[in-house]
Amino acid sequence: MSQKKPKLGQNFLTDPSARRRIVEALGDISSSTVLEIGPGRGALTDLLAARAQDLIAVELDRALAPRLTEIWKSSGHVAILQADILELDLATVRAVTGIGGDAPLVVVGNLPYYITSDILLRLFAQTASISRAVVMVQEEVADRLAATWGTSAYGLLSATAQMHGRVEKLFALPPEAFSPAPSVSSAVVRLDMHPRFEELRVERIAFLRFLQMCFRQKRKTLVNNLKSAGVAETVDVLAAIEETGLSAAVRAEAVSLESMAAIYRRLYSNCGKHEKTGDSLAG
Ligand code: SAM
Numbered sequence: 001m002s003q004k005k006p007k008l009g010q011n012f013l014t015d016p017s018a019r020r021r022i023v024e025a026l027g028d029i030s031s032s033t034v035l036e037i038g039p040g041r042g043a044l045t046d047l048l049a050a051r052a053q054d055l056i057a058v059e060l061d062r063a064l065a066p067r068l069t070e071i072w073k074s075s076g077h078v079a080i081l082q083a084d085i086l087e088l089d090l091a092t093v094r095a096v097t098g099i100g101g102d103a104p105l106v107v108v109g110n111l112p113y114y115i116t117s118d119i120l121l122r123l124f125a126q127t128a129s130i131s132r133a134v135v136m137v138q139e140e141v142a143d144r145l146a147a148t149w150g151t152s153a154y155g156l157l158s159a160t161a162q163m164h165g166r167v168e169k170l171f172a173l174p175p176e177a178f179s180p181a182p183s184v185s186s187a188v189v190r191l192d193m194h195p196r197f198e199e200l201r202v203e204r205i206a207f208l209r210f211l212q213m214c215f216r217q218k219r220k221t222l223v224n225n226l227k228s229a230g231v232a233e234t235v236d237v238l239a240a241i242e243e244t245g246l247s248a249a250v251r252a253e254a255v256s257l258e259s260m261a262a263i264y265r266r267l268y269s270n271c272g273k274h275e276k277t278g279d280s281l282a283g
Contacts, residue, residue, distance in 0.1 A: 005114075006180055008038075008060060008061055008112055008114075009038075009111070009112025009113050009114045009115070010040060010061070010112070011110075011113075011178040011179070011180060011181070011182045012040050012041055012043060012178060012179050013043040013044070013110050013136075013177060013178055014043070014177065014178060014179045015173065015177035015178075018173055018177050018188075019043055019044055019047060020047065021170075021171060021188070022044060022108065022110070022134060022136065022188055023044060023047040023048060023051065023108070025134045025170055025188060025190055026106055026108055026132065026134050027132070029048075029051050029052045029053070029106055030051060030052070030053060031053050031101070031103075032052055032053055032054075032101075032103065032105075032106045032131075033052070033053060033054040033055075033056065033094065033099070033100035033101055033103065033105055033106070034048050034052040034054070034055050034056070034105070034106045034107075034108060035056050035057075035058065035090065035093065035105045035106070035107045035108070036048055036055060036056070036057040036058065036107075036108050036109055037058055037085050037107065037108070037109030037111060037119065037135070038058070038059060038060070038085070038109050038110065038111065038112055039057040039058075039059050039064075039068055039080070040059065040061075040064055040110075041064065041067075042068060042071070043110065044108065044109075044110065045057055045068065045072075045078075048108065049072070049075065049077070049078050052077075052106075053077065053101065054077045054078075054079075054099045054100045054101070055077065055078045055079070056078075056079045056081060056093055056094070056097050056099065056100065056105075057078070057079070057080050057081065058081045058083050058085050058088060058093075059080065059081070059082060059083075060082070060083065060084050060085070062082060065080055065081075065082035066082070068080040069082075076099075077099060078099075079097035079098070079099050081093070081096070081097060085119060085122065086115065086118055086119065086122055088122075089126075090105060090126045090129035090130065091126070091128070091129050093105075103131070104128070104129055104130050104131040104193075105129055105130050105131070106130075106131060106132050106133075107123060107130055107132070107133035107134075107135070108133070108134050108135070109135050109136070110135075110136040111135050111136060111137055113137070113138055113182065113184075116137050116138065116141055117157070119135075120135075120145075120157075120161065121160075123191070124160065124161070124164040127164050127165065127193040127195050130193050131192075131193055132190065132191065132192050132193065133190070133191040133193070134170075134188060134189070134190050134191075135188070135189060135191070136173070136186050136187070136188050137186065137187065137189060138182075138184045138185070138186060138187075139172050139184065139185040139186055139187040140184065140185075141157070141187075142169045142172075142186075142187035142188070142189045143169065143187070144157045144158055145157060145158060145161045145167050145169070145189055145191075146158070146167045146168060146169040146189060149253065149254065149255065149256050149257070150253070150254050151253070152253070154253045155215055155218065155252075155253060156211060156212060156214075156215035159211050159214075159215070159252075159257060159260070160208060160211060161191065162196075162257060163195065163196050163197065163200075163207070163208070163211075163257060164191070164193060164194075164195050164196075165191045165192050165193040165194045165195070166191070166192045166194055167189060167190070167191055168189065168190045168192075169187055169188075169189050170187070170188045170189060170190055171187065171188055172185055172186065172187040172188075173185065173186045173187065173188070196257065200257065200258065200261035201261065201265060202261050202264055202265065206264075206268065207261070207264055210260075210264050210267075210268075211260065213225060213226055213229035213231065214226065214252040214255075214260065215252045215253075216228065216229060218251075218253070219251075220251070221248070221249055221250060221251055222241060222246075222250050222251060222252050222255065222263075223237050223238050223241055223248055223250075225252065226267075231267060237267065240263050240266040240267050241263055243266060244259050244262045244263050244266070245259075246259060246263075
């Protein structure tokens with residue numbers, strides 16, 4: 001019998017050692033403002049509140065958020081925000097809650113899996129406000145986030161994440177670590193934010209759009225993906241790829257970010273055409 005999916009991705013963490021390991025993966029947070037995504041019933045919240053200088057916990061559920069607010073109402077360093085993480089501006093969240101210092105936020109969360117990609121994209125778009133993130137995701141997503149180029153797990157999600165920071169898969173957890181148990185295994189990843197756009201001399205939005213074109217169809221070669229995206233109309237795609245020392249038959253998953261950036265610069269430096277990205281990690 002198929003299990004009903006919990007609303008708002010509410011699979012609550014019940015494994016005590018996993019709670020501790022997630023919080024420890026953040027490192028020393030005694031002088032940090034921590035932003036917790038989806039505190040739920042507070043599986044991580046107590047531990048975070050005990051260790052962080054300040055804690056802002058953002059929960060969408062209109063029943064769970066008031067319960068947490070009640071628990072933490074007399075604490076000067078914990079703020080519960082009933083809000084959608086996808087609509088939150090991390091640059092102003094401290095002004096809104098009235099707590100927290102000036103340093104970039106440390107983000108943590110056992111993410112609701114139905115919007116994992118959207119949350120990650122939101123975090124990537126706001127790396128100026130974040131130093132580190134430790135998040136629980138589906139194990140398959142963790143493997144893709146941390147995959148090395150040249151391996152079969154490497155794709156658009158890996159390239160996008162690794163343009164924004166260093167990614168490390170820390171440990172996996174079985175479904176039984178949660179209640180109700182999800183249908184998939186989970187894993188915790190650490191993202192140390194360190195955007196590479198300036199270093200690789202590419203414009204962020206345009207390069208992310210370019211990556212989407214490169215990885216459009218996994219089975220196709222890079223040249224065919226770019227041609228079918230319409231790049232061939234303006235410039236010689238094959239020449240750009242070969243000038244980077246790659247073969248005509250190369251697929252995007254076998255190309256390092258340095259080489260991707262070199263191809264991009266070769267294709268776009270003269271024509272100045274930067275398409276606007278629609279944020280998506282599909283394909
Ligand atoms: N942190 C808790 C734990 O580990 O047990 C709960 C984790 S549960 C997987 C995900 C939590 O995210 C739920 O409490 C859910 O209500 C909350 N949530 C779902 N969508 C959200 C959104 N858009 N913004 C903020 N919180 C959200």
